[in-house]
Amino acid sequence: MGQERKAHDLAGQVAIVIGGSRGIGRAISLGIAASGAHVVVASRSPESVDSVAAEIKALGHRADGIAADVSRIEDVERLVGEVRNRCDRIDVLVNNAGINPLFKRPEALTPEDWDLIMNVDLRGAFLACREVGKVMIAQRGGRIVNITSATALHGTKRGLPYTAAKAGLIAMTQTLAADWCSHGIRVNAVAPGYVTTDLTSGMMKNAGIYRRVLDKIPMGRFADPEEIVGLTLYLASEASSYVTGQVFVVDGGYAAIR
Template identity: 40%
Template sequence: MSNIKQKFDLTGKVAIVTGSSKGIGLSIAKGLAENGAKVVISSRKQEAVDAVAAEFNSAGLEAVGIACHIGQSEQREALVAKTMEKYGRIDILVNNAAINPFYGPLETSNEEVFDKIMNVNVKAPWLLSNLVHPHMKAQGGGSIINIASVEGVHPGFRLGLYSVTKSALIMLTKNQAKEWGRHGIRSNVVCPGLIKTKFSEALWSNEKLIAGYEQMVPLSRMADPDEMAGVVMLLASDAGSYMTGGVYAADGGYLISG
């Protein structure tokens, strides 16, 4: 019988994590590196990714920083090309980078905001996945992990456009899984609940909103960014070798409450 601990081992694997200079992305990148993967730290600013990579390296982890604004095609292409140049393979892609430039009712937003949020939250993960696809196919497989949100499953208030993008990302994941499974490429989606990061500060800095949230969710609290890394380790590794097309919530029970 094979050893389950060994199945979580990512030694020799190469992972790209977008939006990984802080928040959930940073926790995921750290988890992958601690499990043996060579990790590409990526976000918009080179100095930010270099700082994280240096921190990882000094802790004995293998990482390199490659800046990329995922909303721009030439930068996406450069991210994949530089990763291949540096490591020669791509085993894991975590599409984590996302934006939410608007908080308010649907009818008070505008087309410019819609285009911007769709471009980064849906179009970029689709195209970035397409860029890694031939490399994963050539090596006989890989794991794509898209980070959506419970907002993509259950509508909240004032996050309508963001919800639409996350719902689209869930369906993109299912289509990737369906089309690419025969090449050994798995695609799964993680739906976090409310997490204490800078990204969600507009929500958790509202004391009344937080009190209501904590009263509603079964675990009675917000999540820490580190609590999202575990499910990604499972989906990225051979421990999750038969998991594809799945939608996994890490939400303190948000989706079963209310």
């Protein structure tokens, strides 16, 4: 037990959680902070990131909020620059920012629809990995956790740009893990099934769709955001010291019975 606790200890470390203001990202920010890291919460909304940072500080941990749109290279460069100025190093990056605002048949998708989602869910993660990766290479180590989706592994109806972006994120995770292993950087992915957040609130309000999805989940419910934290913390810490390039599904048994 003592060894286990030590392995998850992030005391003295610095973590950036992009998309840390709500839902899964907020839960991850709180969880990583509780393990001792100084957490930088980033998302587009300045009020939201400041609010989560204040919540973390009120619990006696260290945090900052920095507003940044991960799809904009200038924002990502500024974010990483500010973190380096304040903290000098970056031990953990969690790429959690994600959007899925469309529910269209493939033939109805426009190139703009495609770009809208790809720019955040895939390009944004690339930009963040690239900028933080430079810092981790220079300091000879770090951990990156990319939040993908179980739908990237089995597809879903009317979710083409989202599933393609999330599948790309898995390929990016595997490739970065190979490229950066020699620099002491480990890169892994977490693939949640259905989680109760703003992202799924529309689906949950549609009784027919919600029931059909629940029927496919052996546990019979969506996850709470806090249920994604344990695995993320494992991958963000030395507890997973021999793990890289992997994707881990957290889906209440959904994939097991497909």
